[in-house]
Amino acid sequence: MPELPEVETTRRGIAPYIEGKTVQDVVLRQRRLRWPVPARLQSALPGQVVISVGRRGKYLFLCTAVGTVVIHLGMSGSLRLVGHDEPAGKHDHVDIVFAGDIVLRLRDPRRFGAVLWTSRPPLQHKLLAALGPEPLGEAFDAEYLYRRSRGRRLAIKPFIMDSKIVVGVGNIYASEALFRAGIRPGMAAGRLSRPRCACLVSAIREVLAEAIEAGGTTLRDFVSGEGRPGYFQQALQVYGRGGEPCEVCATAIRQVMQGQRATYYCPQCQR
DNA sequence: CAGCGCCCCTGCCCGC
DNA sequence: TGCGGGCAGGGGCGCT
Structure with missing residues (x-):
């Protein structure tokens, strides 16, 4: 589904609602995405404030003081903001629950997407370190x-x-x-x-x-x-x-x- | 290394 | 109406 414009649209759509908000809980309904969703997400993330929502290529980052959630939407993934009482559908695999009735919900029918956790700077992550320049940046000429x-x-x-x-x-x-x-x-x-x-x-x-x-x-x-x-x-x-x-x-x-x-x-x- | 093909997975549409 | 085949916005990986 998403190319860079859709990922950037997603980033802009969610950032104002979750930046500065504290994570209360992480719900994993299906951990088998492209790679297994790390259980460490559930221990590391609750209590953390999302400082910023970043993007590199088609990867999204939720940055906290102790690490970063790296999200890729694959072919069919989408991130939506929903309320606490919104019932989860068949393909709603991951919820990041925030204080203040906000849930960031990952839906991905084909499960080609990924949710990862890194405690290092995200750009040093193996999947991101070798990426080429941003098409809208100065280096791409x-x-x-x-x-x-x-x-x-x-x-x-x-x-x-x-x-x-x-x-x-x-x-x-x-x-x-x-x-x-x-x-x-x-x-x-x-x-x-x-x-x-x-x-x-x-x-x-x-x-x-x-x-x-x-x-x-x-x-x-x-x-x-x-x-x-x-x-x-x-x-x-x-x-x-x-x-x-x-x-x-x-x-x-x-x-x-x-x-x-x-x-x-x-x-x-x-x- | 470059270049290709193969997958991962579900849903949907088309033709028979 | 039912079913098999092909295709779908990605991209890592393994092989030649």
Whole structure:
């Protein structure tokens, strides 16, 4: 479900409600997520104040004085704020219960998500230490993309979806950014010229920033922490539009598979 | 190392 | 209406 805009929308939705709040309890109904949810969460977290809600790539952090809860939403995860008496559904696996009738509830039908605990600085965590730059940060620029892509034969679409290159670009926004940049998704990353790298960096930044502004993309059931859907799906130009006319040139949008993921592009506008 | 394919899991939609 | 197959917004891991 969530790419960077949806994770950031979630972060912004929950942060004002839980920052400064004290955790009372942790309820684990299903510990078998991508990795087992550590039982240490239940001993370490109650009594702690959530100092801040952070994000790195698609990982969210709940920071406390003694450690950090690291959350990944996988394909189908969502975090919602609910009241104490809201009955838990079949896929509501983890609750973090706060003082003041606030429960942060993780729902994840496919259980590809993760809830971890680290007592060290979260960016030193094994899963986070090797991540590439933030797409909206200064380090992600044309020169960086040009340099990293030299000598790479991998197609540009899976290349920009590699979190070691740049974080947060998932399957929807990879297709959208390549459309905006006019680049064929199957082109070898190493063959992109410097100007085209600049164009792609701009396209990635723009599409992600606009999606965050719109509250993310709701394809099936994404909702923010406050329960609101995103509306960026209305702005999608190629994703999910196989066979439909391109908005720019009316050529039929093509759908192909790249590494078991669907890719959408306009064969006329993207070269 | 780069590059690929395989999974983890449930739900839903489509075609027969 | 029932059922099997394929696909879904991620990404770590193991193999070549």
